[in-house]
Amino acid sequence: MGDTKRVLFRIQTNLMRIIFFVYEHLDGFVIVHGTDTMSYTASSLSFMMEELGKPVVLTGAQKPMAEMRTDAIDNLQGALVIAGTLIIPEVALYFNRRLFRGNRVMKTDAQDFHAFSSYNMEPLIKMGTEINCNWDLIWRSQKPTKFSISHGWNPNVALLRIFPSITATTVRSFLQPPIRGVVFQSYGAGNGPSNREDIIREIKVAIARGVFIVIISQCQTGIVSSAYAAGAAFAQAGCVLGADMTPSALAKLSYVLGLEGLTATQRKELLETNIRGELTQADLTKFSLSNSTFLQSVADSMKASTEAEIHLIKASLFPCLMCSAAKEGNFQGIKKLKEDGGDYSMTDYDGRTPLHIAAAAGHELLVEEMLLDGCPVHKKDHTGCTPLTEAIKNKHFQIIEMLRNAGAVLKCSQQQTCNELMMNVVGNDLDAITAWHAGGADLDASNYDGRTALHIAVARGAEDIVRFLISQGCDPERKDNFGRTPMSEAAEQEEIIELLEWGLSMKDPPPNET
CATH class of the missing domain: 3.40.50.40 (Rossmann fold)
Structure with a gap:
């Protein structure tokens, strides 16, 4: 980005706009920046990017990448790993194997590789042979709304x-x-x-x-x-x-x-007020292992005495307990576990979070409370499913709406979406197709043969499904790889032909030829 001593508000605004336009399609973002003003940019972006649900990581280097003994490669690799694998919904700065909150960090050394520090707050992540994330410190918005950018900014x-x-x-x-x-x-x-x-x-x-x-x-x-x-x-x-x-x-x-x-x-x-984790309010109490009654009781029964041993107990027990409470719809149980050091990012053996399980089980009140408490909505399990996918597959329409309002985005390829829709057409399950549509699925998605759900619905004579697909704008003239359209699939099915003709009548008329 050149000499960032001359970075202007306009450049920061352009960065935000780029992220905003591709936000739904990517899991995280890395910004390569000069070190002198990187903390200022990180701080500015942390306030201007509202209701952020994915990591935005700034990084740079003390020595350019082309020089011997450069720190650029290590910093860039670390930033990419964090942005691509962890759900840390903050603007952060990664340097010398440490991830700092963007509005808490300062450059403190002009020559040493350990150039940035956050004196009033521990790093969010310390990178070694393992990635040690301090989940208790991660800032989470308590407004379940979609990501947006602020256009207001006073330079005076x-x-x-x-x-x-x-x-x-x-x-x-x-x-x-x-x-x-x-x-x-x-x-x-x-x-x-x-x-x-x-x-x-x-x-x-x-x-x-x-x-x-x-x-x-x-x-x-x-x-x-x-x-x-x-x-x-x-x-x-x-x-x-x-x-x-x-x-x-x-x-x-x-x-x-x-x-x-x-x-x-x-x-x-x-x-x-603490609006982005930028300050510590005196009336806010933070969890510490020493005041966790539940953990201490378990530790005493297992004769665990060191903090490291208690952390191991926490890592083993809390994911199972929180997911079990989510399955039962027990918000008070989850809330107590969270007060004792649990975290919504904890996963079970399948990589499922409490929100995955609550969304699948249809616990609307629990999902609402968890979203209000800053629960992340973008986490994927080991099969690639998000809480939104779970709500869609189980046809929980209210939860689908809540998750989408909180910024959740359907992360399926066109072929995956088409396969799901086609299976539901074969099963004559209109509710399931409606759920996929409510979750943001493209009803005109095609498979490897270029066929859509409408092709299959017409071929099988599924009149109700055809009516729904046409009402949502699916194309009756969409050709598959063999040149066949839903209209040509209709054969002598008069009622379905009428529906397809209705769909054609709703299409924009062609421009007048001159």
Whole structure:
């Protein structure tokens, strides 16, 4: 991508649009990027890509691929493996065998291969002889809606680092229009010049004028707090305390200010809220092995004492328990297991997740609750089936609709789709064909002979199925590889011929010849 020091918002927008247009056809995405501004792009994309359900991984290299001892090959291979095999619905940055959340990472070394760090959060993945994924940290949206991109973005934001001798004139100049938002890097836990009434006055004037000010720390680790008087002065002046956000707060500020139709209060609430995993909210509690009653009880009975042993117990028991609870439609059981360290990405021996099983069993309320809790919808089992495929095969129409609204896409080849439709035609199962259509199947899909479900339905005299296929726009004049059309298959079946002629009448008339 060239010298990414000159990467513009336009390029980031183009990246998003490319991903959006091919999103349904691919399992993950890798963006090769220069390292100097890669963390800024990762942070920006993490906010601009909404309800992401697939991995978007940025990577680069300290030394170009053509040079000896390059790190480019290792970084690119690792990024491709992660994007192609794991369902991590985040914008992330992969470097030196570590995967970091895109809005939590910073470049910290200009020469070492270990160039990126995420001080306030562990890496999502540590790559060694095995891929060790910290599933407890994976961010999942709790809005079961389709992937979209945000077109709102306000570039009028800036970063100001506080220092002891900074003048009120400097602060005033920095806060002048067209600036709409500023990230202040303060001392320690959010401490600032509380004894500088002139600076506090300039901050209050700017906030009254509609400028949003977010306070983050100059320290690499720690959290901004109003516990100290100096930190409380910023909060009392109307600033937003940015918790443990990195300079990625700039990207969040641009995103929030670019959203239309929000009041100042709503924007401030969004800035204080964890919307993409970019900050740690003090009132959120995270699971740890030490406070899991169930796991600890099992560990005690098995005389397991180390954390590694407890992790092995968890990996062995929890997938079976969560899938069993899903089969019974027991959301409270799944919820308790999840609180004890379970994860919706856990699979049974067939690679099926709890959502696969709940969708197949038709537990509508359970599926709805799991989707609201951020359950991934794109996971494939060992046969290539997704939860959407399971819902289709079992004709659970309400679940099909919920999954599609949550962004699920039917991942079958044209020939696979055609084979399923043809088997249902042979079985005279109109409900099954309707389910495949509701799931997004192409009813005009053809097999290796070029024949479609309509060819077979006409040949077998399945009038109800023919009526449905025609009503959904299937082509009565579609030729197979032998030149036969559904119309030619109809022979003397008068009622079916009438249906096919009805289908022909609904087709767009040919353009007038000149």
